[in-house]
Amino acid sequence: MLNKHDRLGGIQYIALISSTIMGVIAISLPNIAIESAHEGALLSTLMAGILATIFAVIMNILGNLFPKKTIVEYLVTLLGKSLGKLLGLILIIYFLSTTALILRVFSDALKGLLLLNTPLEVIMISMLLTAVYLCLNGINGIAKLSELFLPIIILSILLLIGLSSSNFSFVRLRPVLLPSLWQSIKSIPNLSSAFLGYEIILMVTPFIARKKANIPNTLIGIGIPTVIYTLLVIMAIGAFGLKPTQQMNYPTITLARKINFPGAFAERFDIFFVLLWILAAFTSVANFFYMASLSLVRLVTLRNYQPFVYFLAPIVYMLAILPQDLPEIKMVNTYIGYLGLSISILAAVLLILVLISGKKEHENG
Amino acid sequence: MVKKWILISLMSLYIIFTAGCWDRVEIEKNAFILGLGIDSGKDDNLVITYQVALLEAFKGEGEKEKSTQQISIESDSLSEATNTLLRRFGNTPNLSHCKLVVFGEEYARKGIKDSLDYLFREPNLRRITSVCVAKGQAKEILDSEPQMAPSSAMVIDQIITQNSTNNSGIFPFTDIGYLHRNFIRKSDIALVGVKAGKDNVEVLGAGIFKDYKLVGWFNDREVTGQRFILGEIHRGLLTADLPDEMGGRLTLNAYNISAHTIPKITDRNIKIKTKVLVEGDINEVTNPDPLTDTKATLEYWGKAMEDDIRDAIETAFKKGRDTFGVDCFEIDEKIEGYYPKFWNNHGKEWDELFKTMDLDLDIQVKIRRVGLIEP
Numbered sequence: 001m002l003n004k005h006d007r008l009g010g011i012q013y014i015a016l017i018s019s020t021i022m023g024v025i026a027i028s029l030p031n032i033a034i035e036s037a038h039e040g041a042l043l044s045t046l047m048a049g050i051l052a053t054i055f056a057v058i059m060n061i062l063g064n065l066f067p068k069k070t071i072v073e074y075l076v077t078l079l080g081k082s083l084g085k086l087l088g089l090i091l092i093i094y095f096l097s098t099t100a101l102i103l104r105v106f107s108d109a110l111k112g113l114l115l116l117n118t119p120l121e122v123i124m125i126s127m128l129l130t131a132v133y134l135c136l137n138g139i140n141g142i143a144k145l146s147e148l149f150l151p152i153i154i155l156s157i158l159l160l161i162g163l164s165s166s167n168f169s170f171v172r173l174r175p176v177l178l179p180s181l182w183q184s185i186k187s188i189p190n191l192s193s194a195f196l197g198y199e200i201i202l203m204v205t206p207f208i209a210r211k212k213a214n215i216p217n218t219l220i221g222i223g224i225p226t227v228i229y230t231l232l233v234i235m236a237i238g239a240f241g242l243k244p245t246q247q248m249n250y251p252t253i254t255l256a257r258k259i260n261f262p263g264a265f266a267e268r269f270d271i272f273f274v275l276l277w278i279l280a281a282f283t284s285v286a287n288f289f290y291m292a293s294l295s296l297v298r299l300v301t302l303r304n305y306q307p308f309v310y311f312l313a314p315i316v317y318m319l320a321i322l323p324q325d326l327p328e329i330k331m332v333n334t335y336i337g338y339l340g341l342s343i344s345i346l347a348a349v350l351l352i353l354v355l356i357s358g359k360k361e362h363e364n365g
Numbered sequence: 366m367v368k369k370w371i372l373i374s375l376m377s378l379y380i381i382f383t384a385g386c387w388d389r390v391e392i393e394k395n396a397f398i399l400g401l402g403i404d405s406g407k408d409d410n411l412v413i414t415y416q417v418a419l420l421e422a423f424k425g426e427g428e429k430e431k432s433t434q435q436i437s438i439e440s441d442s443l444s445e446a447t448n449t450l451l452r453r454f455g456n457t458p459n460l461s462h463c464k465l466v467v468f469g470e471e472y473a474r475k476g477i478k479d480s481l482d483y484l485f486r487e488p489n490l491r492r493i494t495s496v497c498v499a500k501g502q503a504k505e506i507l508d509s510e511p512q513m514a515p516s517s518a519m520v521i522d523q524i525i526t527q528n529s530t531n532n533s534g535i536f537p538f539t540d541i542g543y544l545h546r547n548f549i550r551k552s553d554i555a556l557v558g559v560k561a562g563k564d565n566v567e568v569l570g571a572g573i574f575k576d577y578k579l580v581g582w583f584n585d586r587e588v589t590g591q592r593f594i595l596g597e598i599h600r601g602l603l604t605a606d607l608p609d610e611m612g613g614r615l616t617l618n619a620y621n622i623s624a625h626t627i628p629k630i631t632d633r634n635i636k637i638k639t640k641v642l643v644e645g646d647i648n649e650v651t652n653p654d655p656l657t658d659t660k661a662t663l664e665y666w667g668k669a670m671e672d673d674i675r676d677a678i679e680t681a682f683k684k685g686r687d688t689f690g691v692d693c694f695e696i697d698e699k700i701e702g703y704y705p706k707f708w709n710n711h712g713k714e715w716d717e718l719f720k721t722m723d724l725d726l727d728i729q730v731k732i733r734r735v736g737l738i739e740p
Contacts, residue, residue, distance in 0.1 A: 115388045118388050173702075241546050241549075243550055244545055244546045258491075258492045268461070268491075
């Protein structure tokens with residue numbers, strides 16, 4: 001089933017990681033950073049990104065030790081049938097919940113900002129059906145789409161950051177430049193949910209050409225979101241100040257609205273940005289959904305994942321409908337952040353296990 | 366075969382769904398609200414005036430018909446007034462192109478805090494919507510039909526955002542973003558003052574707000590001084606009065622002004638150090654050729670301009686600090702930026718601390734050119 005032609009290249013690997021991470025959270029990232037870390041917002045974002053980089057590299061090394069298997073398969077090899085399958089199930093639940101969360105946050109934001117009268121369900125079903133259609137075509141479609149969308153997403157965020165520089169005032173940024181270290185460290189768990197998505201490395205390594213899933217590519221893949229998110233926090237605080245950003249629900253959109261083209265050349269830049277943000281959210285949803293279906297099919301050791309895609313779609317929808325209002329969504333976001341961190345720590349533990357017990361002679365390149 | 370037909374019928378069904386949008390509002394059915402005016406009515410009610418664009422007049426040139434329609438609604442709150450609009454107007458109100466929010470003088474004196482939440486929370490009102498305070502009623506401002514432009518709201522918005530670069534007497538950036546930034550920090554603000562004439566509107570000075578209640582006005586000269594302290598001044602026409610034999614009235618066309626303010630805290634004494642650099646050309650002199658030596662003349666005139674600017678800044682500062690007791694110079698934001706620990710400890714007493722501040726000015730004026738004839 002996997003021959004040389006199916007293998008993806010380095011750029012697609014980078015695109016997969018970056019586009020899964022850069023998603024819906026970009027719209028409220030400065031708010032989350034300041035709420036949990038106050039003056040330490042900038043340092044906290046940077047440290048959360050560095051922590052994510054470390055975990056991503058660990059996962060990369062782990063993935064390369066089992067080049068033909070996804071994590072659900074070598075979990076069983078390493079930890080035995082019952083424990084391995086249990087952890088595999090938790091992984092699937094994690095992927096499903098994250099898909100549902102991203103879907104819900106995205107639809108909520110879109111409904112509140114632009115489409116007031118459209119029912120929430122309609123927005124969610126439209127996006128979910130599109131994601132289902134994409135996932136049915138396999139990793140090829142997802143990788144190529146991520147590769148296609150990533151430059152557009154990066155360009156639009158950089159455009160936003162560049163054009164907002166006229167609203168930027170360095171004086172407002174000064175309080176965050178001398179933060180308290182302890183406060184920044186304490187709020188890393190809250191911020192790490194913004195960087196979730198690098199788990200795709202564990203699932204996708206079998207499909208990447210052998211030499212391309214290496215550490216430099218991983219570093220680029222996770223470096224892009226880190227840099228962009230940090231720049232975004234800098235611009236938001238510089239344009240608004242610390243306290244106003246904390247009160248805003250969607251600072252990035254407000255940043256886009258404040259952009260002034262001289263001579264009224266283009267008035268509503270925020271709509272342009274929202275369109276491109278929809279692309280970013282879509283790649284995240286589709287990628288996580290694919291990971292969920294792929295994990296499930298590998299867990300039950302079958303080969304064709306397409307029925308599982310159809311099976312999981314209603315489950316995702318029902319999970320996404322569950323939270324009733326904004327505070328509940330934030331609570332789910334926090335729990336999923338902790339779950340994601342636990343999975344990253346699990347990957348690190350697995351790596352240590354493998355290196356200690358030297359099971360790698362079981363796998364050939 | 367059956368599968369193919371199912372597929373085709375599903376696709377046709379889908380085409381029907383993708384041809385529209387749930388939130389679609391036809392463009393003619395949109396009532397674009399260009400300006401929002403808030404006055405006080407009887408018994409704590411608000412009178413909200415909406416300036417609605419009449420789209421036919423915006424489409425092409427032709428005779429000047431009425432291009433905007435004003436509707437005034439008396440109600441408890443802003444959101445309720447917008448809802449009442451649906452009872453009087455056949456179209457859906459659309460705030461996404463609102464250019465201006467005007468507070469009436471009487472309403473501003475009572476306090477504008479209550480209407481601010483709607484302005485901040487409404488998703489369609491953008492942060493770059495200009496805000497101003499009217500000398501008189503907000504309704505008059507929106508009712509006036511300026512000759513050269515389709516709507517008074519658009520004219521005022523353009524004056525505030527674009528002409529403030531060239532005219533130093535126009536307070537530059539009062540928009541909803543500025544309001545929000547200062548509202549969260551509980552800072553005091555200044556808003557552009559607007560006056561309605563017979564068939565035009567004029568921007569005059571700025572209204573000073575203490576605790577979001579209007580307490581007084583700055584005139585043009587004081588606004589210029591205020592802009593120097595704020596650091597938000599780029600160009601302008603500056604005038605100085607000299608004794609008759611030394612030139613009379615001197616006007617400098619300053620094309621490059623840079624002003625920076627840095628607070629300095631030393632042992633409980635706060636100094637505001639403002640550094641001003643002005644470069645300009647002489648525009649007009651009443652009695653030219655006072656001294657035969659041109660260089661000495663320019664130096665003398667430069668010094669005279671420096672004294673004049675110093676006087677303008679100090680007048681504005683003293684009026685803000687002593688007469689009104691208001692920090693409308695965003696100095697608290699600068700202190701928070703430069704001395705965050707001090708701000709954390711003493712920020713709550715800013716109202717008293719502000720009164721003890723001193724100005725420390727360093728002004729340099731360089732006159733570069735004198736126009737076509739000798740000075």
